[in-house]
Amino acid sequence: MVNPTESPALNIPPEEINAAPPEFHARPYWASAIHVQHVSHAFPTPEGTPLPVLEDVCLDIRPGEFVALLGPSGCGKSTLLRLIAGLEPPLSGTIIQDDAPIVRPDPSRIVVFQDPTLFPWRTVRDNVALGLEAQGVLKKESARVDEALLKVGLENFAKAWPHQLSGGMAQRAALARALVNNPKLLILDEPLGKLDSLTRIEMQSELLSLWRKNGFSVLLVTHDVEEALMLAERIVIFSPRPARILSEISVDLSYPRHRDDTVLTALRHEILSRLGLGKNW
Amino acid sequence: MRLAALLPAAAFAPHLPASPAASAITHSGQKTPAANAARAYRFVFSDWLSPLAWSAFAAVTLLWPNQSAGFTDWAYTKELGEGALVLAAIWAVLAFLAGFFVVAERQSSQTGKLTPGARVLAAFSRAAPWITAIAVLLALWEILTAKTGILSPPFFAPPSSLIEVYLEEYVRLLDCSVNTLALLGKGVLWGGVVGFLLGVGIGWSRRIGYWAHPVLRLIGPLPPTALLPLTFFIFPSSHSASVFLIALATAFPVAILTWSGVAGVHKHYYDVARTLGASEWFLIRRVAIPAALPQVFVGLFMGFGASFVVIVVAEMLGVKSGLGWYLTWSQGYAAYPNMYAALILMSLLFSGLISLLFFARDRLLVWQKGTVKW
Ligand SMILES: Nc1ncnc2c1ncn2[C@@H]1O[C@H](COP(=O)(O)OP(=O)(O)OP(=O)(O)O)[C@@H](O)[C@H]1O
Ligand SMILES: [Mg+2]
Numbered sequence: 001m002v003n004p005t006e007s008p009a010l011n012i013p014p015e016e017i018n019a020a021p022p023e024f025h026a027r028p029y030w031a032s033a034i035h036v037q038h039v040s041h042a043f044p045t046p047e048g049t050p051l052p053v054l055e056d057v058c059l060d061i062r063p064g065e066f067v068a069l070l071g072p073s074g075c076g077k078s079t080l081l082r083l084i085a086g087l088e089p090p091l092s093g094t095i096i097q098d099d100a101p102i103v104r105p106d107p108s109r110i111v112v113f114q115d116p117t118l119f120p121w122r123t124v125r126d127n128v129a130l131g132l133e134a135q136g137v138l139k140k141e142s143a144r145v146d147e148a149l150l151k152v153g154l155e156n157f158a159k160a161w162p163h164q165l166s167g168g169m170a171q172r173a174a175l176a177r178a179l180v181n182n183p184k185l186l187i188l189d190e191p192l193g194k195l196d197s198l199t200r201i202e203m204q205s206e207l208l209s210l211w212r213k214n215g216f217s218v219l220l221v222t223h224d225v226e227e228a229l230m231l232a233e234r235i236v237i238f239s240p241r242p243a244r245i246l247s248e249i250s251v252d253l254s255y256p257r258h259r260d261d262t263v264l265t266a267l268r269h270e271i272l273s274r275l276g277l278g279k280n281w
Numbered sequence: 282m283r284l285a286a287l288l289p290a291a292a293f294a295p296h297l298p299a300s301p302a303a304s305a306i307t308h309s310g311q312k313t314p315a316a317n318a319a320r321a322y323r324f325v326f327s328d329w330l331s332p333l334a335w336s337a338f339a340a341v342t343l344l345w346p347n348q349s350a351g352f353t354d355w356a357y358t359k360e361l362g363e364g365a366l367v368l369a370a371i372w373a374v375l376a377f378l379a380g381f382f383v384v385a386e387r388q389s390s391q392t393g394k395l396t397p398g399a400r401v402l403a404a405f406s407r408a409a410p411w412i413t414a415i416a417v418l419l420a421l422w423e424i425l426t427a428k429t430g431i432l433s434p435p436f437f438a439p440p441s442s443l444i445e446v447y448l449e450e451y452v453r454l455l456d457c458s459v460n461t462l463a464l465l466g467k468g469v470l471w472g473g474v475v476g477f478l479l480g481v482g483i484g485w486s487r488r489i490g491y492w493a494h495p496v497l498r499l500i501g502p503l504p505p506t507a508l509l510p511l512t513f514f515i516f517p518s519s520h521s522a523s524v525f526l527i528a529l530a531t532a533f534p535v536a537i538l539t540w541s542g543v544a545g546v547h548k549h550y551y552d553v554a555r556t557l558g559a560s561e562w563f564l565i566r567r568v569a570i571p572a573a574l575p576q577v578f579v580g581l582f583m584g585f586g587a588s589f590v591v592i593v594v595a596e597m598l599g600v601k602s603g604l605g606w607y608l609t610w611s612q613g614y615a616a617y618p619n620m621y622a623a624l625i626l627m628s629l630l631f632s633g634l635i636s637l638l639f640f641a642r643d644r645l646l647v648w649q650k651g652t653v654k655w
Contacts, residue, residue, distance in 0.1 A: 082552075085556050086556075087552055087555065087556065105555040105556045105558070106556075106558065107556070107557055107558035109556070110556055110557065111552070111553075111556045113549060113552070113553065115549065117547075117549045117550060117552075117553050119550065119553075119568070119571070119572075120648055120649075121571040121572065121574070121646075121648045122571075122648070123648075130553075130554065130557050130567075131557035131558060133563075133567070134554060134557050134558045134559040134560070134563050134567075135557075135558045161647075161648050163648075177557070181557065181558075
């Protein structure tokens with residue numbers, strides 16, 4: 001669909017490209033493009049007047065692109081993710097994945113929710129195997145489960161129960177459960193929101209390297225401006241509820257990025273002022 | 282004597298102070314001089330109390346003459362006393378060995394794991410206070426009945442009379458136990474399966490819920506025993522009627538709790554499974570049911586309890602076999618020792634069944650260990 005040489009807008013220094021595994025170069029061929037076209041959504045309320053949550057949202061994600069969504073709490077970001085995942089149909093507008101409209105959940109678009117939501121009655125390995133089992137390919141593809149566990153560094157905890165994991169490990173297990181399906185689009189709803197700042201930084205770089213190795217498209221919701229700046233190629237800013245897109249900011253900066261980069265500092269001021277918090281900085 | 286079987290020699294041989302050469306290295310690879318093992322002996326008072334109590338019980342039984350009860354003497358008094366003596370000897374040996382090995386092994390192994398032999402001894406140590414208490418209770422019982430006649434026949438009988446019943450009636454008691462178990466098994470199996478399916482159905486599908494819910498609400502609270510006359514009249518045999526009632530008694534709590542379990546599964550679990558490509562069938566089988574399983578077990582425990590009530594009442598009123606029937610029969614003949622014997626048997630059987638259910642739950646719900654306090 002997209003020529004690998006012209007996209008995506010990753011400004012990777014030459015030594016980084018050499019360091020990346022070969023499959024990295026292949027990613028734009030199969031990663032998904034998402035087109036959110038004039039989507040509005042509302043929830044019914046007890047009073048009868050529906051609560052508008054999304055208002056005429058238009059958003060395009062190119063194959064292999066890393067897009068972050070920022071917006072005030074309760075504006076409707078999670079709702080948009082649920083619509084893109086296909087868990088609910090939008091009230092109006094359409095959402096298209098590659099060439100087909102999204103009508104139901106599909107393992108090519110995997111969501112990692114804010115809570116790890118591991119199934120407590122399954123071991124870590126069986127949790128990671130969930131997708132393959134649901135799709136009926138577990139017998140053939142069980143090697144992928146171990147691969148995914150290895151990717152997130154949980155190979156020694158395959159037989160552990162979820163309650164025996166730390167918060168960060170549980171979130172990594174949830175990530176492995178998503179990755180094992182070779183998603184074309186990874187939808188992340190504040191996946192690192194509950195972690196302490198050290199684990200968070202560590203997980204951010206893990207996430208980044210997973211994305212660069214695998215090449216799927218990523219849609220990340222976060223409350224953390226710095227996280228968005230460190231990870232995303234493009235940042236989309238939403239208004240308070242009902243969510244409209246206020247503005248988009250491209251982060252034309254190579255990876256790995258440094259937190260104290262002057263460009264990032266400038267962008268942070270820019271974003272915070274667009275979110276209406278400029279005075280505090 | 283059974284002692285040899287109870288104490289596998291191999292488990293202890295390396296530690297026996299009598300063979301210092303063999304005891305140089307313990308299973309954990311650590312050097313433990315034989316002298317250490319000998320010094321590690323610890324006198325555990327509660328362990329040693331049990332052989333004492335059983336000896337005392339034996340002495341009371343053998344040395345204190347029975348009160349004459351207006352008929353020939355109670356049978357098996359001597360055998361009871363001798364049996365108690367044998368047990369006292371076994372407890373003494375176990376107490377002696379436990380003092381040597383349990384403490385020593387606990388200290389020498391870093392993992393805290395014990396060899397099989399030492400595990401038997403540790404189990405004995407744990408049970409010792411109860412073993413003592415049982416001897417005291419048996420002695421009291423023997424004194425109040427056979428020795429002093431304070432509790433007099435025909436309503437009360439000494440422990441030795443139970444031995445008589447079990448030796449003379451074991452064929453019939455066995456037959457009754459088998460019949461009770463078979464009837465109970467059929468009813469509980471039907472009730473458990475139907476209740477479970479019904480609960481899943483109501484919890485999952487609105488349409489099934491629409492029809493099943495009101496029926497359940499109306500029929501469920503009826504005590505199944507209240508339906509006994511009706512079912513004995515409708516069903517072709519008292520056996521099938523009882524199966525139906527036991528099934529009914531089991532099904533109601535199982536259905537209600539399965540339903541509430543399925544209905545209480547967090548929506549997030551379904552969302553996760555659906556985005557991973559799960560079909561409706563997968564959601565039921567791999568999400569709803571495992572998540573509801575702890576509740577299902579609560580329902581099964583309640584169902585078991587209810588089914589015990591129903592089967593005993595059904596056997597007392599209509600079924601012509603089984604332990605409930607044996608109870609009424611022995612009461613009719615004023616054979617009270619038989620009644621006690623049947624009661625004890627029944628309590629052992631039913632508590633065995635509950636233990637089985639506990640065992641099944643522990644196997645199926647290992648994942649809950651550490652998340653909830655049982
Ligand atoms: N199932 C629902 N029924 C009714 N209202 C809902 C439902 N889900 C969300 N809402 C409402 O929609 C609005 C947006 O919710 P959403 O979860 O999308 O916010 P969010 O942007 O993800 O917020 P946060 O950043 O705090 O997670 C909220 O006001 C919420 O009350
Ligand atoms: Mg949210």
